[in-house]
Amino acid sequence: MAPAEPNALPFEQKGEVPNFPEELPGWGGYIEWEKYPEKKEQAAKELAKYDFPVPPEFQFVPLPDTNPILEGVRWKYYHYAMGKTLRDMPDISWKYVQKEKSPDMIHVLQFPYNGEPPRTEITANADFFVRNHGGIPEIEAEEHFIDVEGLVNNPKRLTLKQLQDESIFPRMTKTVTLQCSGTRRIEQIHEYPGEGDELINAPWGEGAIGTARWTGVSLKKVIKHCGGLAEGGAHLEFFGADTYFKKGAVYNYGVSIPARKMKVNEVMLAWEMNGAPLPKIHGYPLRVVVFGYIGARSCKWLYRINVLREPSLAPVQMKEYIYFTPQIGKHNATYSNGFSIQTMPVSSAIMTPLNHDQIIHDGTIKLTGWAYSGSGWPERVEVSGDGGSIWYEVPWEKVSTKYFHAWRVWEMEMPVDAEGWLEFCVRTWDSSMNTQPTYVRSAWNWDLHVTSSCHRIKIYSINRSRPATAKRLKQLADRNIPMLPITHPIEMELETEDEYLHAMRTRRGRDPVE
Numbered sequence: 001m002a003p004a005e006p007n008a009l010p011f012e013q014k015g016e017v018p019n020f021p022e023e024l025p026g027w028g029g030y031i032e033w034e035k036y037p038e039k040k041e042q043a044a045k046e047l048a049k050y051d052f053p054v055p056p057e058f059q060f061v062p063l064p065d066t067n068p069i070l071e072g073v074r075w076k077y078y079h080y081a082m083g084k085t086l087r088d089m090p091d092i093s094w095k096y097v098q099k100e101k102s103p104d105m106i107h108v109l110q111f112p113y114n115g116e117p118p119r120t121e122i123t124a125n126a127d128f129f130v131r132n133h134g135g136i137p138e139i140e141a142e143e144h145f146i147d148v149e150g151l152v153n154n155p156k157r158l159t160l161k162q163l164q165d166e167s168i169f170p171r172m173t174k175t176v177t178l179q180c181s182g183t184r185r186i187e188q189i190h191e192y193p194g195e196g197d198e199l200i201n202a203p204w205g206e207g208a209i210g211t212a213r214w215t216g217v218s219l220k221k222v223i224k225h226c227g228g229l230a231e232g233g234a235h236l237e238f239f240g241a242d243t244y245f246k247k248g249a250v251y252n253y254g255v256s257i258p259a260r261k262m263k264v265n266e267v268m269l270a271w272e273m274n275g276a277p278l279p280k281i282h283g284y285p286l287r288v289v290v291f292g293y294i295g296a297r298s299c300k301w302l303y304r305i306n307v308l309r310e311p312s313l314a315p316v317q318m319k320e321y322i323y324f325t326p327q328i329g330k331h332n333a334t335y336s337n338g339f340s341i342q343t344m345p346v347s348s349a350i351m352t353p354l355n356h357d358q359i360i361h362d363g364t365i366k367l368t369g370w371a372y373s374g375s376g377w378p379e380r381v382e383v384s385g386d387g388g389s390i391w392y393e394v395p396w397e398k399v400s401t402k403y404f405h406a407w408r409v410w411e412m413e414m415p416v417d418a419e420g421w422l423e424f425c426v427r428t429w430d431s432s433m434n435t436q437p438t439y440v441r442s443a444w445n446w447d448l449h450v451t452s453s454c455h456r457i458k459i460y461s462i463n464r465s466r467p468a469t470a471k472r473l474k475q476l477a478d479r480n481i482p483m484l485p486i487t488h489p490i491e492m493e494l495e496t497e498d499e500y501l502h503a504m505r506t507r508r509g510r511d512p513v514e
């Protein structure tokens with residue numbers, strides 16, 4: 001049986017409905033795969049029975065003008081095919097979108113849910129971007145625990161209650177930005193398409209980044225509580241309770257980070273987001289927050305930490321989030337010939353105005369945006385009104401508070417004399433004096449990650465401080481004719497015959513004198 005509206009797709013189970021039960025009571029939607037290779041194999045056999053639809057082409061043709069933009073049809077089918085425990089995941093996931101997120105989210109992919117806020121709202125939990133690789137597990141806090149195992153001296157099972165016990169673990173609260181490495185991918189797609197999977201290529205705009213005040217414990221304290229790392233322990237692998245499908249196989253979401261990152265207190269196990277319990281969609285009851293790294297490492301619905309000698313071989317770590325050179329693509333890419341994206345580079349974006357806005361102004365246009373660097377903090381933000389020749393510094397008072405691990409939002413009244421189509425762009429310099437590539441061309445990479453080139457928008461400038469423009473605006477206003485959109489022809493004469501003749505004679509006529 002396929003789930004009910006709004007996600008329902010016709011689905012016919014082939015053969016017997018498989019039975020992959022939930023692993024634990026109070027952990028809805030969590031099937032443990034990693035510990036049971038034979039179960040994984042059985043799931044792969046189930047998946048092999050179906051001809052799932054290929055991903056839709058959306059890079060060489062325009063994106064659908066719908067919200068959700070993409071539906072994620074294959075991903076829904078994968079979940080239906082797994083039987084009772086997962087088949088309602090598309091519906092459950094959508095239910096939490098309705099319940100926990102703002103009604104004006106841009107739904108980039110319906111399932112697994114990927115959504116970004118409209119450009120103006122950025123910090124509230126309801127507006128925080130969401131990036132899921134699967135469904136949303138429903139885990140009861142009282143039933144929750146994590147297993148810390150592998151190369152630690154005293155492997156332990158720790159309940160959420162224990163983690164929250166301040167007599168064992170000091171509490172930590174920090175303002176930290178999470179950025180998906182797919183942020184601003186749409187710019188690469190428009191210029192130079194790449195790997196065409198609807199999930200990893202969720203066509204993000206500037207909103208797949210958000211900042212929150214997270215509360216939890218430092219992972220360093222947790223590892224210490226487990227006796228510290230054992231000999232050779234160098235990477236920390238995290239597992240989330242959601243099911244991830246990749247090339248006909250199933251997994252629990254798994255990633256890893258080098259232990260070094262934990263040792264400098266830059267990894268938190270968090271249960272609070274902006275003073276409220278984590279929303280379900282953001283990893284309730286417990287998630288990882290890795291400061292300065294790509295969002296993918298901040299594992300949600302955390303249930304297991306496994307200490308390894310080498311980076312995780314889980315597919316999200318080994319096979320995805322790889323940064324390739326411009327000469328690598330479908331013709332020659334391997335998992336090993338690109339590097340693993342961890343620390344995010346300096347980048348920034350203009351949030352308002354929006355691309356193609358037509359702006360009536362009096363000689364200055366207000367810009368707002370964000371600036372972020374994973375390896376430091378934004379020191380200077382610069383904007384240009386001519387595509388990047390002349391730059392203006394955003395005054396320091398107009399750039400928000402500095403944090404070690406968070407973005408700075410900024411605003412700027414930019415002097416704009418010119419009229420017509422202009423290209424605005426922004427670049428940021430971070431605390432190590434790194435800045436951004438000028439054009440998307442130099443940022444392009446096959447997996448379409450990390451679009452850190454200067455963010456550009458085209459706007460149409462209508463400068464009221466210029467007399468001719470002021471006059472036209474008044475004429476239009478007197479006749480109740482809208483100025484916008486500029487593409488609508490003006491239903492009035494631009495000059496009378498008398499005005500025309502007078503002007504032509506003043507301009508010394510159309511023709512040369514001899």
Ligand SMILES: Nc1nc2c(c(=O)[nH]1)N[C@H]1C(S)=C(S)[C@@H](COP(=O)(O)O)O[C@H]1N2
Pocket residue numbers: 128129130131132133134178179180181239240241242253281282283294295296297298299300301
């Ligand atoms: N368990 C689990 N953790 C996950 C993911 C996921 O799909 N499953 N997505 C990752 C990615 S790619 C990003 S960018 C961040 C997004 O966090 P958010 O949805 O809370 O904004 O979560 C990361 N953690």
Ligand SMILES: [Mo]
Pocket residue numbers: 131179180181182295296
């Ligand atoms: Mo991500």
